[in-house]
Amino acid sequence: MSKRLGLIVALTLVVFAAQNTMAAQSLPPANQWIPQNAVISLELTRPKALLELLSGEKATAAITALPLYQKQASTPKFKEFLNLINFMEITLGTDWRTGLAKLTGGGITFAVCPEDTVLMIIDAEDEDMLQKFHEILLNMARSEAEKQEQPNRVESTQYEDVTAWTFNGKEAHAIIGKRLVFANRPEGLKAVLQLRARAASENLTSKAAYQAARRAAGPDSVATVFADLLILKNIPDIAALLEQSSGNPLAALTLAGIVEAVRDSSWLALGLDCGESKLIFRASVDGKTTASTSPVAFAIPNKSGEGILPNLSVPRRIAALSLYRDLHSFYAAKDDLFPERTSGLIFFENMMGIFFSGRDLTNEVLIETKPEIRLVVAEQEYDPAIGTPQVKFPAFALIFRLRHPEQFNEVAEEAWQKAVGLINFTRGQQAMPGLIIDRPFQGKTKYTVAYFSTSGIEDKTNLDPRFNVRPALAMPGEYLVLSSTDGLAQDLIDALHQETEQTPKPLAGTHSLVELEGGRLSSILEANRKTLIQGNMVDKGSTQEQAEANIDLFISLAKFLDRAKLSVGVQEGLTRAQLEIKLNLQ
Amino acid sequence: MSHTRRDFLKAALGASTLLSFASAAPNFLTRSVMAASSRRKERDTVLVVVQLTGGNDGLNTVVPYDDDEYGRNRSTLRLPTKDLHKIGSAMGFHPRMGAFARLYKDGFLSIVQGVGNPNPDRSHEGAMRIWHTADPVRLNRQTGWLGRAADSVWNPNTTNAPAVFVGPIAQPFALNAENVVVPSIRSLGDLTAGQIPGYPNDQSQSKHTSELPRSDKGNSLLDFLQHCTLNTYTNSRRIEEVAKTTANTAEYPSFQLAATFRTVAQLIRADVGIRIFFVEFGGGGIGGFDNHANQLGNHCALLHQLSESVAAFVHDLRRDKLLDRVLLMTFSEFGRTLKENGRRGTGHGSAAPVFLAGGRLKGGLIGPRPSLTDLDNGAPKFHTDFRRVYATVLDRWLGFESRIVLDKQFQPLDVLNV
Amino acid sequence: MVLQIDKPPAHDQSKQIHPAVTEKLTDPAWAWAAYQPDAQRPWTLAQAGHLYQRAAFGANWDQLQQALSDGPQRTLDKLLRPQADIAAFNRTYDEYDTGSADSLRAWWLRRMILTPHPLLEKMTLFWHSHFATNSANVKNARLMQQQVQFLRSHALNSYRAMLKGISRDPAMLIWLGAEANRKARPNENFARPLMETFTLGPGNFTEKDVQEAARSFTGWFVLRSQLRYIPREHDGNLKQILGQKGNFTGDDVIRIVLEQRATAQTLVHKLYRWLICETEGPDAELIAPLAKSFAKDYDILKLAEKMLRSNLFFSPVAYHRRIKSPVEFALGIVKPLEGVISTTQLAQDLADLGQNLYYPPTVKGWTGGRHWINSATMVRRHNLALALLKGSGPYGDKLNPWTVAKKHGCSTPESTPRFLIDLFLQGDIEPDVRDALPKIAKASAGADGGDLAEPVRRFAHAIVTLPEFQLA
Structure with missing residues (x-):
């Protein structure tokens, strides 16, 4: 051709x-002309809605x-x-x-x-x-x-x-x-x-899995996808992918049974809605709700009505993640989840043993955390008096909810200070400068920060990457905030106070929620443009012009994205995921 | 050369496979195979060194269960006597080391007790450095003992790699050589020559470029390179054949360590002249055998993997009658304290047992069991200088001169039937 | 359809290195005199390639053609003192902030590929191996970057200034374990390699000289990554070093070792192995005039220039008498094909071949020569060449020999092989070997003419895996 x-x-x-030859109204819906053995179908029921969005002015x-x-x-x-x-x-x-x-x-x-x-x-x-x-x-x-x-x-x-x-x-x-x-x-x-000739014969629409999938995708979708997983799972590559047991504890914790759900499912449904500058994808599979005895049950809320908390808003937020994960039951199941010990896990236990003075990690430490865990990533604001690093990392913070904050706060504070002490001791052994600990207030909340001093450094505009880090620990109310910078810790203390006043409502049936802000993402990429370009040059072997074009394209694509929101959960016995994309076309 | 190996080579490099090797000519390979068999007059023993990173707790590996001090000091870590695999009336292997116990009973495993060094260092980095350099005095020594061993046997016409590291981490310092390049590999694919897809098959009848005679311009470098290129493609072909013919015949457990041993076994079988293999277990950095907290479960998992993987390796080699050529030794930077800490773990110690595995061992426990009452900073004292173990494997097993590698002559141990 | 590689023209360049003059080469005056081509010793493609191999990292087709028309001495003028704006290039490449030595490796390799002054990078690499410092021990990328930057700024200047700078280089002192040198405990960790490796060479000093030199360097410290001199820790008493007596300081030791004849001889010998020949050492008589002149001012550019312009350099004594280091091997593929590749990936692959930039194995640098080669490193050279040439994978399709051949007017199954043999080996290949290379078959006749990209890739790969290509 x-x-x-x-x-x-x-x-x-x-x-x-x-x-x-025939009048259009006499034609049956197109999906009745699709044979029953179709493995994947994609139906664009309202192409004009998509066209309006994608080819609009x-x-x-x-x-x-x-x-x-x-x-x-x-x-x-x-x-x-x-x-x-x-x-x-x-x-x-x-x-x-x-x-x-x-x-x-x-x-x-x-x-x-x-x-x-x-x-x-x-x-x-x-x-x-x-x-x-x-x-x-x-x-x-x-x-x-x-x-x-x-x-x-x-x-x-x-x-x-x-x-x-x-x-x-x-x-x-x-x-x-x-x-x-x-x-x-x-x-x-x-x-x-x-x-077409035998209108009554078996077609895709008479298949039970297809009908269930169509219902799950929603009747008003602009587009619907149906996939027959029973057949697709027989394809060797897909089977191998699903069989892969993840040896990485962090990945297992984050993915929390999504792979297992797909493994147990007979179909996958995908629906698309679109509106003004907005696209919403909804995916569902019919995998059974994980049994409470399974090692992956740590992501499934026990009681109905439980679920993740809404994400926290702070200034300059790039991304936020809210999870429902019972760390205690997750770690208790570690032998089933990771039969081959990684050295990282053993090191982690060694350190936790030191920081928590020999407390049992599973039954005396992790049990103190509630399943609502949140992560916030934000762009940093640098105080010129302190200095600005050459490479600008975003700040990130983990927010845990505690069961008995009044008993556990000092345990956590002691562990955190031990960790800083250990870092300082090790750095000192290598003749490297250490962190200074301070305990200031944000409003009425006392928090702890450790920072590297810049007072001896003349050129404060071009600091080492380590000056991106000012680790902080804060425990406002029933929350524990572990932040890479004190700036973000302060913002989170404020945000958590505000949240507590309004009593947050959990998003029932959802166990994971990620939100991403395109504008901030492009802003931090912009701030590191030179480093990214040089990285692109050596990684890809591109010329300076090509590298600049690549990075600038990436930045402008990030600008097109106003925000994206992905949520995953179990509702009505189905594992569902929804991705909402809002475009910025100004 | 044993009959088995010759038969194997014949099978591996049969006429059909010779013809299929891209642009290589049959006579090129046959000639190389013949060259390889004549080379066999040289010593062909192989040493496999296994590093247990983090400081293995010898006392919970080979357990002195009848010693009251053991039970008294290990309130949570004490292993129940009934679960141990007994060695005589006083010692026993960890409950999950059944495979080691069987190897021991069959004479394929020896335990050298109380190995350590006269200038013990309780930091991981310092202690490991000493084991790697074999120099407890000059702490900034820039070469490793196996690197020096590789340098010591190099000659200008050497074309085989004398030693390799097999594993996914950075090369351990023991292999750092002043002159020789010691390769690190992750899989057999790192030692086999790839081709651009679509390489024409009709080339097989013409001669391979590396075996064509070059007019003598008096350039010995070119002769050397030509010889090495020829050897390279022969070795590559052998490894490919071994990988193909033995991919699924030997049974190894599904641990990463076992997969590494399988690779080592395949390279030994391919007979490509590598005399020293180095394998690491524990991650090479932090963690691993460094069980300061929750030791019971973690150590148990590690010892089980070690024991099962080594046993699978021994059985694999034995079935192919290769075990008589192979000696495996383990080491760890130090042992651990007798008394457990408050975190259900142990601290850094000093002496520890070294395991030897192979087909030419005298077997048994070597050296007395270190006392649990006469301690050095809370840990059993060493009585056998680790360089005596090194001297044993260099002099008695590999046939290298240990004096050059270790700067002076250490008394080898009488552990080998050679 | 399989086509033959066309026969080389009558003036077969494989016989271009002139054996007739070998006997004269032991005469230092003739050996070091500037090479002027004549009927007996003509200026050929092979000579041009040889020069670019040693004084640069290989040449592309235009550079080879330009060199052929310029003649040897004019080509050398350009290699030694290029017209391009080197300062601007170096400024751009010096502005690189990173926290990791691994990314420094990638940045340097990129610099080697793109520099308008390749001899400078070649010599910086030489000094990086001479003053070998391993980043694994220094654990400070900025100090490593500063050291190599310092070596570059002196690579073609005064060895005296370079040695003095190195004696105060924090990275060097940390790596050798010489961060603290106290009056009460003189530290020999710098003094020993100074005499054994950096200057005199083994056998030209005594243990006593090392101890006394260590005392002279007392008072120098590296504290928090910065060099410090603490006067009260300096031992100001009388020392005796290499026959001289005085209350010496470190700078005096540098002066004294540079006054020794052995130092200039050792350095000239080492550079001889780098630029001319590594198979056999030159006899003392041949080296003598160069060592004598070098000892006067320690001017590196002058010494390198003398060597590169010489009759000896363009003789069989030098031609193909070095084994390419991994860097030279890889760039010897990249430069002729006029592409820039992922140097992050290349740095890692070169480490696997035994040359991990910024991480030399010991203070003695890379021994090199035959030590580069064994069946494991050779199979990895084969596989690296494959990865570079195959048009997909980690290196992508940045290198395409077929495009380069077409660009230079060779677009047929007959002319392309000839072109590639000239490009990579300057035609110097035995006819039998040439005939045994894979044939470039015409691709199945499609509408848009035979695309030879794939067969040409295979052909190029067969060339760069020849034993001959491993020679520099």
């Missing part, structure tokens, strides 16, 4: 429709402003593409946005069936336009075939009283009313046409 025809066929995948303006786009736009290939679009616009007598909307407005249905069969059904709004469009493609395909001296590659035949076409001898398609049916092999088209 020549490159040009490839381009047209690719376009065909997105666009299409026509014919006038704001988005177009934002995309065309990208340096990458401008570079691409000057290539001959891109010009050829634009010419084709122009040609189409003139022939169809409309602009490409309207054309695309009219050709696909009734919906797009896409399915992958066994034996590498791919099906696509497109419902047009404008029958005449679909036919005109098909004519154009037909003419192009014919002239291309003649150029290749294989004119009989383009042919048509009658099947089940429908005219079926092929442009290259491999693909097959047909137009029925406003509907275009496309298959990558003739057998695929045959199967669809047979379903």
